[in-house]
Amino acid sequence: MERELLLLGLLRQGAMHGYQLHDFIERNLAFCTDLKKPTAYVLLDKMQANGWVVVREAREGNRPPKRVYSLTPAGEEAFQRLLRENLGAFIAAKTGSDIGLAFIDALPKAEALRLLNQRRAALSAQLAEFEAVPQHQGSYQLLIDHQLHYLRGELRWLDTVIAHIRSRRHVPQRHGERT
């Protein structure tokens, strides 16, 4: 329901058409959600079917008319409900991305370190990119702060892992050997 919440929340601040919504999300919120164009259009259709939004067609010249959405009272109600649901719960993120660490013993120490340093560089680059993002106004800034906080935490953690691997005598575990 996060996608709906997001769209409702954005529309709440003012009417917009699908392209605009997608564009805004893509540019500013890509780090916390992924919403492709077709998905956005389909979602808006559904929200309209729900009675959460109404559409006004605005044509300019010969272009395809913009379908400008705005919140209905029912939409505002849904927004309030979804917002409370979202804020009140904590859902831990599942990266899946660190499953590899469970098997790092399969590699020779030198290669493990090389790969972890490569990973560290990628993380570092993402962090740098984020630190360069200008301050947003309002509560969007919270999302950015959260991401910064998260990335810095990951970096610190990765450094302890690297130190841990480095400081340890190790013979790689071959296929067929049990712990």
Next chain:
Amino acid sequence: MERELLLLGLLRQGAMHGYQLHDFIERNLAFCTDLKKPTAYVLLDKMQANGWVVVREAREGNRPPKRVYSLTPAGEEAFQRLLRENLGAFIAAKTGSDIGLAFIDALPKAEALRLLNQRRAALSAQLAEFEAVPQHQGSYQLLIDHQLHYLRGELRWLDTVIAHIRSRRHVPQRHGERT
């Protein structure tokens, strides 16, 4: 590809059948991946089609025979490749779960605080649960440590958010008002 990596990595330590694999993942790795039973079975079929594993049917009494999988050399190769791919890259986790924070201004301060404290309690409970997990052997422990590190970081961050909201004069943003 994390799921394949996981299955290969487990099979690498010894032959297992589908039920066993799913059961192990469900019990020990639920926090970093989600792999339902049918998905596991289908995945093992595909891995067999890829030539990554071979099956041996083991029947005990009148039960349905266990399909015991073990790694082939091609499977070991795939494992090595996937492992390197996984370790060398950093993929930031997308919770989607904190989109609500971008709209927290829509709520009266008291309610925002109530919800954030509810969220904090949920997070705290998850953390406590994790702190109770007994030490695993080998590198599985890294996954648990990571999760602990992550949850503690989230808790610290949430506390700063709560403090921030608490310390601020605020009139809720109503529908239709722009920032």
Next chain:
DNA sequence: TTTTCCATGTAACTCGTTACATGATTTC
């Protein structure tokens, strides 16, 4: 004796992505 566990699977469905299609307008 009823529930839970062991053990495997299939089929329908959901959600979202990719690829494709259209066409005007602005920028290079």
Next chain:
DNA sequence: GAAATCATGTAACGAGTTACATGGAAAA
């Protein structure tokens, strides 16, 4: 004149989940 941007959509596909189906063995 070509490429990118604005603006909307449809259709096929893919990955994974839910629900369902089966049946023996062990535990309560």
